[in-house]
Amino acid sequence: MGAVLSNVVRPATISEVAALAGVSTGTASKALNGRGSLRAETRLRVQQAADQLGFIANAAARGLQTGRTYTVGMITTDSIGRFSIPLMIGAEDALGAGQVSVLLCDARDDSIREQYYLRTLLSRKVDGIIVTGRRTQARPPIAAGLPVPVVYAFISSSNPADCSVVPDEADGARRAVRHLLAIGRRRIAHVTGPEHHHSARVRAAATAETLAAHDLDLATPTLHGEWSEAWGRQAAGILLSTGTGLGAPIDAVFCGSDQIARGVAEALREAGRSIPGDVALVGFDNWDVMVEASRPQLTSVDMDLEGIGRTAAELLLAAINGEPIAGQRALPCRLVPRASTEVAGH
Amino acid sequence: MGAVLSNVVRPATISEVAALAGVSTGTASKALNGRGSLRAETRLRVQQAADQLGFIANAAARGLQTGRTYTVGMITTDSIGRFSIPLMIGAEDALGAGQVSVLLCDARDDSIREQYYLRTLLSRKVDGIIVTGRRTQARPPIAAGLPVPVVYAFISSSNPADCSVVPDEADGARRAVRHLLAIGRRRIAHVTGPEHHHSARVRAAATAETLAAHDLDLATPTLHGEWSEAWGRQAAGILLSTGTGLGAPIDAVFCGSDQIARGVAEALREAGRSIPGDVALVGFDNWDVMVEASRPQLTSVDMDLEGIGRTAAELLLAAINGEPIAGQRALPCRLVPRASTEVAGH
DNA sequence: AAAGTCGCGGAAAACGATTGCCTTGAAGTT
DNA sequence: AACTTCAAGGCAATCGTTTTCCGCGACTTT
Numbered sequence: 001m002g003a004v005l006s007n008v009v010r011p012a013t014i015s016e017v018a019a020l021a022g023v024s025t026g027t028a029s030k031a032l033n034g035r036g037s038l039r040a041e042t043r044l045r046v047q048q049a050a051d052q053l054g055f056i057a058n059a060a061a062r063g064l065q066t067g068r069t070y071t072v073g074m075i076t077t078d079s080i081g082r083f084s085i086p087l088m089i090g091a092e093d094a095l096g097a098g099q100v101s102v103l104l105c106d107a108r109d110d111s112i113r114e115q116y117y118l119r120t121l122l123s124r125k126v127d128g129i130i131v132t133g134r135r136t137q138a139r140p141p142i143a144a145g146l147p148v149p150v151v152y153a154f155i156s157s158s159n160p161a162d163c164s165v166v167p168d169e170a171d172g173a174r175r176a177v178r179h180l181l182a183i184g185r186r187r188i189a190h191v192t193g194p195e196h197h198h199s200a201r202v203r204a205a206a207t208a209e210t211l212a213a214h215d216l217d218l219a220t221p222t223l224h225g226e227w228s229e230a231w232g233r234q235a236a237g238i239l240l241s242t243g244t245g246l247g248a249p250i251d252a253v254f255c256g257s258d259q260i261a262r263g264v265a266e267a268l269r270e271a272g273r274s275i276p277g278d279v280a281l282v283g284f285d286n287w288d289v290m291v292e293a294s295r296p297q298l299t300s301v302d303m304d305l306e307g308i309g310r311t312a313a314e315l316l317l318a319a320i321n322g323e324p325i326a327g328q329r330a331l332p333c334r335l336v337p338r339a340s341t342e343v344a345g346h
Numbered sequence: 347m348g349a350v351l352s353n354v355v356r357p358a359t360i361s362e363v364a365a366l367a368g369v370s371t372g373t374a375s376k377a378l379n380g381r382g383s384l385r386a387e388t389r390l391r392v393q394q395a396a397d398q399l400g401f402i403a404n405a406a407a408r409g410l411q412t413g414r415t416y417t418v419g420m421i422t423t424d425s426i427g428r429f430s431i432p433l434m435i436g437a438e439d440a441l442g443a444g445q446v447s448v449l450l451c452d453a454r455d456d457s458i459r460e461q462y463y464l465r466t467l468l469s470r471k472v473d474g475i476i477v478t479g480r481r482t483q484a485r486p487p488i489a490a491g492l493p494v495p496v497v498y499a500f501i502s503s504s505n506p507a508d509c510s511v512v513p514d515e516a517d518g519a520r521r522a523v524r525h526l527l528a529i530g531r532r533r534i535a536h537v538t539g540p541e542h543h544h545s546a547r548v549r550a551a552a553t554a555e556t557l558a559a560h561d562l563d564l565a566t567p568t569l570h571g572e573w574s575e576a577w578g579r580q581a582a583g584i585l586l587s588t589g590t591g592l593g594a595p596i597d598a599v600f601c602g603s604d605q606i607a608r609g610v611a612e613a614l615r616e617a618g619r620s621i622p623g624d625v626a627l628v629g630f631d632n633w634d635v636m637v638e639a640s641r642p643q644l645t646s647v648d649m650d651l652e653g654i655g656r657t658a659a660e661l662l663l664a665a666i667n668g669e670p671i672a673g674q675r676a677l678p679c680r681l682v683p684r685a686s687t688e689v690a691g692h
Numbered sequence: 693a694a695a696g697t698c699g700c701g702g703a704a705a706a707c708g709a710t711t712g713c714c715t716t717g718a719a720g721t722t
Numbered sequence: 723a724a725c726t727t728c729a730a731g732g733c734a735a736t737c738g739t740t741t742t743c744c745g746c747g748a749c750t751t752t
Binding site for chain 2: 010011056057058059060061063064069071074079080081085088089092093096099101102103104105106113119120122123124125147228229230259262263289292293
């Protein structure tokens with residue numbers, strides 16, 4: 001097949017293949033798709049003719065006839081960013097395995113663009129649609145009564161009947177806290193993103209609850225700020241000053257993002273605190289660039305975005321095949337331990 | 347349009363629109379596409395019928411007839427990563443403006459997958475193909491004699507007749523060096539990635555040449571290592587120890603990446619050197635996460651990947667329209683000055 | 693009043709595949 | 723010998739558009 005691909009100028013059609021093989025187009029179609037009842041010799045002859053001409057079936061013509069395009073649309077509501085990529089990779093992976101192609105649409109948080117893209121996807125008769133985007137909170141459904149199934153990935157639809165796949169962030173926070181408890185820390189602080197941000201709230205709440213379940217309190221009230229290293233540094237300063245004031249100093253910080261954690265790490269380091277000796281540190285996102293460049297490397301919570309993308313794609317494929325998939329799924333997180341929480345004797 | 351979109355179950359066809367408007371399908375087609383000669387009243391009637399039914403033309407059927415699909419394929423040879431994203435955004439931007447959709451293919455550095463994707467793109471009758479990927483060196487052409495135009499973005503084809511759009515990395519290095527010279531630095535070091543990496547070599551060569559053009563030498567031989575912060579820290583150590591040995595210490599470091607630069611910044615800082623007071627620092631990539639989190643914020647060279655993606659897409663559109671576009675284009679870089687090279691009195 | 697224009701819109705042939713139905717010839721049955 | 727049965731493959735409709743060509747009336751034009 002590949003051999004001839006390189007010589008193609010005007011791609012061959014199935015009737016040319018049929019002519020070369022000395023059969024009708026219908027027969028050629030059956031031969032190439034393994035349908036109908038044909039002699040083995042005939043199938044072979046058609047196959048050879050197709051190879052010789054470098055024949056590649058026209059997907060549009062096939063789709064027109066069969067009603068399936070083996071294409072799905074992927075709409076990223078915010079611009080394609082750090083979070084969308086693993087999602088896309090996961091989805092592309094699962095879809096590619098099912099011979100399904102992906103039409104990429106970057107709606108950039110603009111609902112006009114979104115509706116425009118929705119229209120073109122519908123016009124292209126995609127078999128289904130995946131909607132992704134940064135997760136601040138549930139978003140309104142992209143449309144009602146669409147002729148194709150829709151799955152929301154990472155972001156969730158505000159209609160609980162829609163199919164959404166999201167990370168279980170509370171689970172992630174619980175894992176982080178339990179890990180800190182397991183290595184013997186008791187005076188734990190939480191530094192995270194802005195209070196109005198859904199993820200920050202959910203993670204903070206789960207953090208407090210998990211501590212409470214162990215008869216503990218946060219060492220200081222949750223510190224809310226930006227999702228940035230600068231805020232991490234600043235927050236560390238606050239922790240250092242208050243921590244020395246009353247009782248024992250904090251012995252662990254769970255951060256709402258790796259960037260915050262890295263900022264905290266730097267500030268603690270510069271203040272002469274050892275990590276994890278004096279203070280253990282856990283981040284969130286497991287963003288390679290951050291966790292690996294931190295000193296020491298950061299223990300972090302991984303939301304498995306790629307898995308979310310893959311799951312969303314698999315659900316979409318199931319829906320396309322008629323299986324019911326309504327409802328929301330929250331996928332567990334994974335804690336990736338690194339040096340920032342390593343116990344001494346280990 | 348949107349109003350009815352939400353009620354669609356089985357999408358309407360043009361013949362249903364035509365029936366509702368009381369015209370033939372041919373006339374309906376002309377009315378909706380502004381062709382033929384029709385009374386204004388007829389056009390309006392058809393348009394209203396289409397709106398009422400929520401009609402969206404079937405792209406497959408149209409493509410079958412017209413031979414154009416308004417779709418291009420985008421193959422990322424390495425996995426979708428940090429560099430691909432701005433490229434994709436730029437390309438998607440330029441293409442979307444031309445009403446062209448993007449089929450995303452992640453070939454993951456696997457030539458089998460690449461050929462498979464090429465086949466499906468051909469089968470889908472894309473109007474053109476963009477090939478992107480991390481740039482280590484020129485890559486072999488994806489195929490010869492394809493029935494559609496191909497543009498390589500960021501990565502370049504080893505066949506000089508193919509159309510490639512790449513950053514002019516030498517230009518970037520020159521800008522960095524000239525900037526350092528302009529703020530009065532003379533003892534400049536260069537810390538960059540592995541010697542076998544094309545980008546590292548090109549940037550290093552341009553750095554040396556630019557200094558030579560000003561009758562200067564590198565303060566120390568170029569330091570090659572990994573593209574990592576850790577290497578940056580290590581290299582800074584080397585610079586500090588050699589720099590104090592002979593003559594005046596270095597007063598600037600130009601780094602082959604922002605990550606390296608950040609590592610250098612940290613190490614210098616910890617060694618008590620002030621940036622830019624004692625040593626000015628320039629990075630490469632202008633990667634927001636790195637340049638903004640560095641202390642001080644990093645001056646960096648921006649390759650304008652988004653512009654490269656956009657240019658590639660525009661060239662592809664031109665090629666699709668029959669204009670000749672062969673050959674390689676190197677786009678200039680841009681220097682983004684920040685605190686790490688700020689002159690005192692400024 | 694006959695002939696040439698023109699504006700409008702219909703009919704039907706594409707585009708390239710798939711698929712249900714039909715024909716054909718040969719083999720097996722009685 | 724006449725019948726059924728079955729495998730093999732052809733025929734033609736079909737998917738939903740676009741587009742070319744053509745017809746038909748109404749209007750000039752002399």
